[in-house]
Amino acid sequence: MKKAKWLWLGLVLLASLFLASCSSGNDSETSSNDDSKDNEDSTSKSSEQVLHLSEGAEIPTMDSSLTIDALASQWLGSTKDGLYRLGENGKPEPGIAKNHEMSEDGLTWTFNLREDAKWSNGDAVTANDFVYAWRRAVDPEIGSEYGPYMMSGVIKNAEAVSKGEMALEELGVKAVDDYTFEVTLEKPTPYFESMTTFGTFLPLNQKFVEEKGDQYALEADGLLSNGPFVMTEWNHGEGWKLERNPDYWDADAVQLEEINVSVVKETAAAVNLYQTDEIDRVNLSSEFVDEYRSSKELKVEEEPTIFFLKMNQENEILSNLNARKAIQMVVDRQSMVEVILNNGSITTGGNVPANFTKHPESGEDFREINGALVEHDLKKAQEYWSKAKEELNIENAELRYLGGDTEVAKNLDAYIKDQLEKLDGLSVKVESVPFKVRLDRDKNMDYDIENYGWGPDYIDPNTFLNLWVTDGGNNKTGYSSEAYDSLIQKAGDELAQKPVERFEAFLEAEKLLIKEDAVIAPLYQRARAQLWKPDVKGVTTNPMGPDYTYKYAYIEGE
Template identity: 55%
Template sequence: MKLRNYTLLIVLGLLLTVLVACGGNDDEGTTGSEQASGENVFNFINGDTIPTMDPSMATDEYGFQFLGATMEGLYRLDENAQPAPGIATNHDVSEDGLTYTFHLREDATWSNGDPVTAHDFVYAWQRAVNPDTGSEYGPYMMGGVIKNATAVNAGDVPVEELGVIAEDDYTLVVELENPTPYFESLTTFGTFMPLNQAFVEEQGDSFATSSDTLLANGPYTLENWTSTANEWDLVKNDSYWDADTVQLDRINHVVVKDATTQVRLYEEGSVDRANISSDLVDQYSTHEDYQVVPETGVAYIKMNQTRNEALANENIRAAISRAVNKEALVNEILNNGSIVANGLVPLDFVTLPETEDDFREVNGDLVTYDVESAKEYWEKGLAELGTDTVSIELLGDDGENAKISNEYIANQLSSTLPGLEVKLKNVPFEQRLDLDSNMDYDLQISLWGPDYLDPNTFLDLWVTDGGNNKMGYSNPEYDRLIEEAGTTLASDNVARYENFLEAEKLLFENAAVAPLYQSAMAQLVSPKVEGVFVNPFGAQYEYKWATVGSE
């Protein structure tokens, strides 16, 4: 799923948005959620621009966050991270688990007044896997799940043969490739949002590039936005079927990367919530508004095996994965409640089906900080390469705190591994996504937040030529384990999890990635902010039920 913006991950371990004063024209001179108009308004900060609002093309945390606020799929996550009725009121499942029949509400409309129908889902899902669209997430999220999705994307069968049919305007029938235990939760994700075909085709290439070329069917509409905008607003969508539940009138946003500025705005009373950077945590940890929220995102170093011959060497990668002092990283650099990651699937995310034991605890620490071992692997790798020096580029985001963390990691690598030169390349978030997609990097600091509640959301990333692999890792045995978990073992959850446990071990035997930490959020949050849910997967925050409380 989505790549996280490491600029803010360094501060808060993948904090997506932070409530900070926007300074909109209509509310100039007001502070926090107290607006001159008497409206219920929050002011948020976003860590960067939104690359796209096209559900078929979004791949990042920011895009999925605002898709979640402005659109609604068949279901949406409630406060317990369980699918709650959205456009679908309920559904039936066939005995073999392969056919889902969704019954849609008849009072849902688009912001232009058009009804939301089953045809909108058919069009959107077909568009997401149509090879002409060029979507990354459509094939990734639907391949092996929706019947014929992979074949359609490969151009082997026409898009009309995708396993999604509008039986009538308000009945959607979905055929699966294999039983999928997490399918209901998938329907809450941004890639599965409906689209109004007539509107999309009318906008053409301009679709989803500005507020004027968007339609909403969710709690809010996106106003004053373009793909390069540094300020925009979420405004209550009065045409939303459940508009009576939405209490906020407006959520203003502005891009601010500097954590010190965010805290200053909070202290001034113009911020409803602010990031706390590592150097300020000790100062604010006793503040009555301070809080730490554990998360399920995992940060790691991606190692591109195709661009730099040194990284094609397993011993070199094994050395890199053991060369960073992760305890110091989380305690001294991040200092926000993040914890060391010695595997890929996070702690407190999923449990084994029969025993209810935590997946991370069962598989244990798969790669740890070990200077002696790192040097041994390094020397073996250098000997195999026939050299005593290696130069590697480290790609990361360009925010103030990201740079500090990147410098720490680069220093750890070069000081632990003799003969290693690390060149830092810090770029804006959107540029990093492009470089990742084009595999134009050596090492990359990345963070993955889950898209659904299943180990597959982390482990499916690394199958050969997978849409999110983008580092040239390939192991037929790993591919077999993941493929079996989604096909022949799809109805046997116990066996599925055994495959996942084995696959994760294999990933680190191959030194494919180097885990760093499991993220957390350190924040100052105003007591006025109530009813905001932090999701364990999908969009970071849910604002449908948000309210302005008393201080």
């Protein structure tokens, strides 16, 4: 989702619909969890433990069964604990599960839950909360996108249950007792432990959810927390407040008393808030990166997050392969990252990011092996476009481009529009809409071209490449290929425990997706240029799921 990836929120500032957002940090930019604990004694007791942040959009919903975006993922991860949560270097650390055992065949996972975890209404967190949440995520009456996407082919019977072919009770989850949760998988899944940190797998208090009904997770009083913080205020369109959860099982590790978040869509306004000490972090657009280039407060982070143009093949023009290849080649990505973004982002010619996964035998990076599968070439783009117009029997064409409504989004979308219109006879109509509207329109395939982003839901090429299987929950392009489906299925089934052959199947699938079928037009791999107040310590960045972990954050005293 993500991002899910499940989708972060840097995505709004970078003008793309980003599902299940993730970010990667380095030791020079953030403090590790252990560092933050070691420094606890040096933190001034008189310093105000309040973190002030801004986001570029409103949270669409805090319902973990329904969220598909990175913004919700961030604040779900701050207010809830799953079986495990993301710790230092993106490694799972104990959450509600103290530990687990796995059967010899890799199919049965038994999680032993802590008995001191409580919901913010005083109820104990039990195995039944996980059973209810996971069943709800694949209940066809709920209509979750991420539940079937994340669980099908992983949790036993998830696909059949999500299609209404089996009862909810047939899902491979079981409460052995209040504090023992058993999961049965369809096949061995090496990355399953990291999946349990993802928002879709968070527990739900059944009584509370059902009491709230269709108002669940839409307001602060419609939420329960079992994590480090509780959302106590949610002023839609303006911001929200989190407060330290005194009943959290690991409350002693949490130093921040409050996190206040304001919705600010304009970069200049956010920078002004930072300069006047009203917020502690700001994402910078191109012109501000130059202005603060020499500042010690400037931090640049590369992330395993890819942005690309989705092309709706139900559109007559975009159903044409040559038209899609023309769009792939016409955008000058290098100028885009150097001038328009100017934040450390790099161009990409594929769907899997650099510095994400390596060949299990040679150790070579996935992106290095496949290289740039598509490059900027205006002459070739025009040739493909001419062929497309001839095949379609048209001279001119208009395409709708779905983009964001923030200042930076509009700037980037204007650049891409200009690039696309270098194709003779093509006019592009940019439709700039709020983030929540974009989610709905993507779900309903109400677009021709869309600027879209994806961050990993777990550390494996599958999190990027299984997006495009026929009728996949996040496909939403109309693309369908038996050859592609076969490669992804083979990687997940017969090659599941053959790491070299599995990796090479993913390499072949990406070539088919990008080079041969031109399903998407890769643009860039995101980096974020930010200013951080130097007294903010202990914030860690994550390669998947929530962009940041604030559990161990604190404000250093003078």
